[in-house]
Amino acid sequence: MPNEIIKRSHDAHVSGNGHGHDEHEHHQTFWTKYVFSQDHKMISKQFLITAILMALLAMSMSTIFRLQLAWPDKHFPFLETVLGKWAKDGRLDPSMYLALITIHGTIMVFFVLTGGLSGTFSNLLIPFQCGARDMASGFLNMLSYWFFFASCTVMCASLFLTTGPASAGWTVYPPLSALPQAIPGSGAGMTLWLVSMVLFIGSALLGGINYVVTVINLRTKGMKMTRLPLTIWAFTITAILGILSFPVLFAAALLLLFDRSFGTSFYLSDIHIGGVPLEHVGGSPILYQHLFWFLGHPEVYIVLLPALGLASEVISTMSRKPIFGYKAMIGSMLVIAFLSFVVWGHHMFITGMNPFLGSVFVFTTLLVAIPSAVKVFNYIATLWKANIVMSPAILFAIGLVSFFISGGLTGIILGDSALDINIHDTYFVVAHFHIVMGSSAIFGMFAGIYHWFPRMYGRMMNKKAGYLHFWLTFLSVYGVFFPMHFIGLAGVPRRYYANTSYEGFSGIININELITMFALLGAFAQLIFIANFFYSIWRGKRAVQNPWKSNTIEWTAPVEHLHGNWPGEIPTVHRWAYDYSKPGHSDDFIPQTTPYSETVSSNLPGEE
Amino acid sequence: MINLLIFVVVVLVIIVVVRVVRVMELATELSGEDDSIINRKDNRFNGAMMIIFLVLGVGAMVYFTLDAKKYLLPLSASKHGVIIDKLLDVNWVLLVVVFLVTQFLLFYYAFRYHHRKESKAYFYPINHTLEVVWTIIPTIVLGGMIVYGLNVWNNITKPAPKGAMLIEIYGKQFDWTVRYAGADNILGKSNFRLITDDNPLGVDSTDKASKDDIIAKELHLPVGAKILLKLHSRDVIHSAYLPHFRTQMNCVPGMTTEFFFEPTITTRQMREYTKNDKFDYVLLCNKICGVAHYTMKMNVVAEEPEQFNKWVTGQSLVFPKPAAPAPAPEKATASITKP
Known part of the structure; x- marks a missing residue:
């Protein structure tokens, strides 16, 4: 068994260095401890804090363009202070509006919900919940973060260009993104966007390979795949999706770079712009869309699956009840992951794609609803007859399920090509994916942060601020995105700087004002979270070892962080992660490290 | 100055929030209860909030939905749009039922089964x-x-029926142009290299079929006619979106895309139906195409075939005949294919 050998040699390596450990830690400088760290716990914090800062930036952008949409004729002098020439007299410039929506989307999808979510929790929980001393390769892990950081830096740097950052929408469809003549943001801004994305893909691949290898090879004794917590299943499947799909985005970005800089014609043909015909012939802009969405759709699940995994774990733990249908949950994640590779065409129903091909994509797309429905039913069944401890984490997990239902259902409409004709690229789409992908995933991330904060920082977050954060955010997400569906059904296109050119849309302004108010409330609620988060890092109440009385083995490691996670031997696992409230047992939880021989009174038939 | 004030206010708000949190913490510490543990009060409060949120939330959604009807698109002005709208309605009925049932169960269970010291969860794994x-x-x-x-x-x-009336919709940054095929119902060939200021669509003048092609800056549609749109773009991707006709198709440079539909309701009838004399149909660009994307639109008029024929004969040809030779008709002589 090669796995066993690797596992043993890894253990041997770590315990062999055991004596050197203390010495090692004394010599840690600021640089090796906080900056060029190879420790999964520190790297996970690095990912988290970088992602929080990026999210704050992207959220501020959204409040700016929401102001524009609600009050298109008002002047906001502070905008000029922030944006300078892009908001003369406090009126947002149309090209900056497009830049803001583009960078908002890019940051949220890639840097917050992909890098931030997977980077934080895969790094934190894979070694902890599998029972490993660290990731398979600490060095690659460090590299993964620093690629991510470089990528964030390049993206932020592009904000300061005189021609502005990329502004062709986060999907950067050519020819708009390929031709600087078409839009100012397609100049240097787009080049930096592509460079940033290439670095990001590097980060995602280094991270992903590391996660998969760690889960396969470094599980502790007794940790069979079928005993893994659903978090780990979710992270692993996510990592595999990333490994398979990110290279395709890389190819798409590379070809775009060639078209932009070296005169190739992969995506360009028959173009007359700026008064002259271009030499490009033979390419197809649709090719880019195929390549982009081949990543782009799995990407939705790269964002969503970790959030669902975190929610599964939090819901089970805090409702003191085993997750209902553990194997069905794994199965549905696998089916979703598989289907995610064959549905990309539903983003392209009206590109002129062959209608028959469209039908195939309708079929595969609507199939996704089945495993999704199974997951929702399983969550609801888990809550039935539970004993729910209302921590901020489970509130966010319940919120996630609520969004997953709401957004999933509107997905059935969008996935139906005939219905898509009239709502494609309208605000209906914006509402749909912000609920099902954006809000669900960010709620999963919040659930994870509140739940594992004691594991990360050894302190507790303030629960009352957590409740306030949850209820305000939950209210504002529905307040922002529920009305948005109706704007879409009214036929209003997305990515419009103002809805002033067509008289028929004049009434929409009322809804837009309402949405912006909720958006501002939501932004305010995030300030509560950020204050709570940073305050608790240094001043929060000290955590006990297992504050949520959880079964998983990360809570058997001491509160203070050690290099190698556990001071002595790595704990051995004897059971699955979900023996909560098992009849016949005195406590309402039985940690995975408790052997069946110690719980004779509660063992079920077949559990020796 | 105002900006500085705003900045100061923001900073103060953050400080206040942090201090309030701290005061709350100190207060609970003084009362001797352990604040980090979720207690009975928290469970009851959040459980109750679940029900409150469910009831008020569904109430607000119903109210908003009824109220928002006035913003939605009026009935479909095209034949296929009617079956789309019906499909959408059937979908809604189904989805709203599933939505209400699942959301109710989710929130109700969260409320009903909030933690109580005396109770124990029911071990029910599968x-x-x-x-x-x-x-x-x-x-x-x-x-x-x-x-x-x-x-x-x-x-x-x-596939569109043979003889469907051809209309080319041509997008460029940031306006639309339409070309009618004329009496022969064949659109003359075009090529992006032939584009000039006088020939904005790059129509090939050597192609005989282009002789009777008509160019216009307003889209007129005869109701009852079978219309096949041929869509083009000369620069970036645009999307021709006719929301009232439930019609949309991308315009992709280097490709011809098409969409077949049959308009059924004239502008005048729709004005009566919506009780709005200013109502107009519109063609919008619905694919981000540059800075002025939001201004890219064209007025659309649906009318009776007679009125349409009158209008179309008044439009100029793509290649206006030189004024010199004889009293040849300068204007188009197109008529539409009768429905």
Whole structure:
């Protein structure tokens, strides 16, 4: 068994260095401890804090363009202070509006919900919940973060260009993104966007390979795949999706770079712009869309699956009840992951794609609803007859399920090509994916942060601020995105700087004002979270070892962080992660490290 | 100055929030209860909030939905749009039922089963029958939806009948141009290299079919006619979106895309129906195409065939005939294919 050998040699390596450990830690400088760290716990914090800062930036952008949409004729002098020439007299410039929506989307999808979510929790929980001393390769892990950081830096740097950052929408469809003549943001801004994305893909691949290898090879004794917590299943499947799909985005970005800089014609043909015909012939802009969405759709699940995994774990733990249908949950994640590779065409129903091909994509797309429905039913069944401890984490997990239902259902409409004709690229789409992908995933991330904060920082977050954060955010997400569906059904296109050119849309302004108010409330609620988060890092109440009385083995490691996670031997696992409230047992939880021989009174038939 | 003030206020708000949190913490510390543990009060409060949120939330959604009706698109002005709207309605009925049931269960269980010291959760890890049932039911329902939806889709996208009236919709940053095929109902060939200021669509003047082609800056549609749109772009991707006709198709440089539809309601009838004399149909660009994307639109008029014929004969040809030779008709002599 090669796995066993690797596992043993890894253990041997770590315990062999055991004596050197203390010495090692004394010599840690600021640089090796906080900056060029190879420790999964520190790297996970690095990912988290970088992602929080990026999210704050992207959220501020959204409040700016929401102001524009609600009050298109008002002047906001502070905008000029922030944006300078892009908001003369406090009126947002149309090209900056497009830049803001583009960078908002890019940051949220890639840097917050992909890098931030997977980077934080895969790094934190894979070694902890599998029972490993660290990731398979600490060095690659460090590299993964620093690629991510470089990528964030390049993206932020592009904000300061005189021609502005990329502004062709986060999907950067050519020819708009390929031709600087078409839009100012397609100049240097787009080049930096592509460079940033290439670095990001590097980060995602280094991270992903590391996660998969760690889960396969470094599980502790007794940790069979079928005993893994659903978090780990979710992270692993996510990592595999990333490994398979990110290279395709890389190819798409590379070809775009060639078209932009070296005169190739992969995506360009028959173009007359700026008064002259271009030499490009033979390419197809649709090719880019195929390549982009081949990543782009799995990407939705790269964002969503970790959030669902975190929610599964939090819901089970805090409702003191085993997750209902553990194997069905794994199965549905696998089916979703598989289907995610064959549905990309539903983003392209009206590109002129062959209608028959469209039908195939309708079929595969609507199939996704089945495993999704199974997951929702399983969550609801888990809550039935539970004993729910209302921590901020489970509130966010319940919120996630609520969004997953709401957004999933509107997905059935969008996935139906005939219905898509009239709502494609309208605000209906914006509402749909912000609920099902954006809000669900960010709620999963919040659930994870509140739940594992004691594991990360050894302190507790303030629960009352957590409740306030949850209820305000939950209210504002529905307040922002529920009305948005109706704007879409009214036929209003997305990515419009103002809805002033067509008289028929004049009434929409009322809804837009309402949405912006909720958006501002939501932004305010995030300030509560950020204050709570940073305050608790240094001043929060000290955590006990297992504050949520959880079964998983990360809570058997001491509160203070050690290099190698556990001071002595790595704990051995004897059971699955979900023996909560098992009849016949005195406590309402039985940690995975408790052997069946110690719980004779509660063992079920077949559990020796 | 104002900006500085705003900045100061923001900083103060953050400080206040932090201090309030701290004061709350100190207060609970003084009262001797451990604040980091979730207590009975928290469970009851959040449980109750679940029900409050459910009731008020659904109430607000219903109110908003009824109120928002006035913003929505009026009835479909095209033949296929009617079946799309029906499909959408059927979808809504189904989805709203599923939405209400699942959300109710979610929030109700969260409220009903909030933590109580004396109770214990019911150990219930799996029920295979249930799993099978709630896999099969959605499969059957979705199967029905897929068949229904694809039936509609195939109906809409099936090849246009021969003789359908051809109209080219041509997008560029940031306006639309339309070209009617004229009496021969054939659009003359075009090539992006032939584009000049006088020939904005790059129509090939050597192609005989282009002789009677008509160019216009307003889209007129005869009701009852079968119309096949041919869509083009000269620079970036645009999307021709006619929301009232439930019609949309991308315009892609280097490609010709098409969309077949039959307008049924004239502008005047729609004005009466919506009780709005200023109502107009519109053609919008619905694919981000540059800085002025939001201004890219064209007025659309649907009218009776007679009025349409009158209008179209008043439009100029793509290649206006030189004024010199004889009293040849300068204006177009097109008429539409009778429905």
